[in-house]
Amino acid sequence: MASSSIDTRGIYEYTDASGYTTSTPGPMSVVGYALEGIWFLATIVPQLALLARRLHDVNISAWMIFIGLVPILGGLTLLILSLLPPKPEGQRFDRPTGPVYPG
Numbered sequence: 836m837a838s839s840s841i842d843t844r845g846i847y848e849y850t851d852a853s854g855y856t857t858s859t860p861g862p863m864s865v866v867g868y869a870l871e872g873i874w875f876l877a878t879i880v881p882q883l884a885l886l887a888r889r890l891h892d893v894n895i896s897a898w899m900i901f902i903g904l905v906p907i908l909g910g911l912t913l914l915i916l917s918l919l920p921p922k923p924e925g926q927r928f929d930r931p932t933g934p935v936y937p938g
Contacts (some may be wrong), residue, residue, distance in 0.1 A: 886913065891928035892921040 887897035895916060903909045 845856045886917065889917050893917075893919045894922045894925035894927070 883900060885927055886900055890897050892918060897915065900913070903913045905912075
């Protein structure tokens with residue numbers, strides 16, 4: 836005889852006649868996934884901007900952010916690069932590139 840129950844985490848457990856048990860996320864998990872997606876979308880741009888600024892402080896181009904796409908080693912490389920001490924040569928990224936008009 837098949838049975839189903841909800842555990843304390845809100846996960847539905849279904850046991851069929853042969854004793855095989857499967858777990859499926861409950862309806863509140865959809866809310867959790869939606870909140871997680873909203874949080875990701877709201878913080879990804881500031882995180883990338885902060886990482887680009889930190890790489891510029893170390894005198895490395897922000898294009899190095901794309902090395903993070905390499906599994907495992909890319910993230911580790913970015914961590915190491917972000918832990919390096921700042922270099923004065925990195926101020927070259929702070930200079931305006933176009934003409935400055937008096938205000």
